Amino acid sequence: MGTRIEHDILIEDAQAGQRLDQALAALLPDYSRSRIQQWIRQGEVTVDGRQPRPRDKVASGQQVTLRAELEEEQRVSAEPIPLRILHEDAHLLVVDKPAGLVVHPGAGNREGTLQNALLHHDPTLAELPRAGIVHRLDKDTSGLMVVARSLPAHTALVAQLQARSVSREYLALVSGCPVAGGTVEAPIGRHPRDRKRMAVVERGRPAVTHYRVETRLRAHTLLRCFLETGRTHQIRVHMAYVGYPLVGDPVYGGRLRLPPGATEAQRQALRGFHRQALHATRLALDHPDSGERVRWDAPMPEDMQALIACLQG
Incomplete structure (x- = not known):
């Protein structure tokens, strides 16, 4: 048996x-594009009451309806991977994901993911889409995630995620010294030439x-970032866009920036930090x-703490 899913979506100007x-x-990131194409071809998607083709263009104001069966085709195996669980009740789990852990299986990552670990911790999560995972963190971003335990x-x-009532705060170590806090309001989409970015x-x-x-710090700053929206790579893209890329970011970080007069230890610490310095520290x-x-907090992991301590030295 699969899970019945229903979505009613209003096309906005951004998708026109x-x-x-x-x-x-883009609007339903829990499902792959190939799966969505299959649903469209099977007639499980309508646009203003009519059955479309995957390649049909959408217009602002159109009403899209999706009614489909989510088959248990993923067959993700349970694996005894350690989890840091901060909260657990009959309805949800809150975990502190370490950097380096992929959230769910995909091309090149069929095993060793958070989803594999969750299924080992609670086999009944197999009855839920993506084992109850409702949002994600990049592989090399650490911190808090909430997982549903029932439909x-x-x-x-x-x-709540769609209504933007989930509060998420991140700690980000960036290159450069902004004079004050601020807001970045800029639309995010696929890079026009590099589809992986x-x-x-x-x-x-x-x-x-x-x-x-x-x-x-002398040439770096630890920022507390508050997400109003939850786009893919949002903080990484936005901070690079305004000239303060995340330290260690292999995609958006640009060239390595060393503080003037940096000690050898500081140079080695910066050169040896090979992930974006980003941690999801608070979830409400x-x-x-x-x-x-309800609210949970997770302190920065040791690698970020050690890097900041070295740069302060």
Whole structure:
């Protein structure tokens, strides 16, 4: 048996002119584009009541309806991978994901993911889409994630994410010294030439990142970032866009920036930090059962703490 999924989507200006399958893949990131194309071909997607083709262009104001069965075709295996669980009840789990752990299986990562670990911790999660995972962190971003443990909780958490009522705060170590905090409001979409990267593009999806200065260093700054939207690579793209790329970011970081007069230890620490210095440190949401506002905090991992301590030395 699969899980019945239902989505009613209003096409906005940001998606106007895109192919239907492309627009839905961006609006429904839990499902692959190939799966969405299959649903369209099977007649499980309608646009203003009519059955479309995957390549049909969408227009602002159109109503898209998806009614489909989510088969248990993923067959993700349970693996005894250690998890740092900060909270667990009948409705949700909150985990502190380490850097280096992929969230769910994909091309080149069929095993050793957070989803494999969750299925070992709680085999009943196999009944939920993606084992209850409702949002994601990049492989090399550490920090807090919430996981649903029931279909009602899954629905409630997805609704909160869509309504932007889930509060997410990140600590980001960036190159450069912003004079004060600020807001980056710039649309994000696929890079026009490199499809593996995201970029600020005119026809991208709306994206808003707020940030404030947490700690000033000589040539670097620790920022606290607040997400108003949750686009792929949002903080990494936005901070690079305004000239403060994340330390260690292999995609958006640009050339290595060393502080003037840096010690050999500082040079080695910066050269040896091979992931984006980004940590999801705080998560707040309305509990899907009680409705109570709940919050969790996770301190920076040791590698970021050690790098900052070295740069302060």
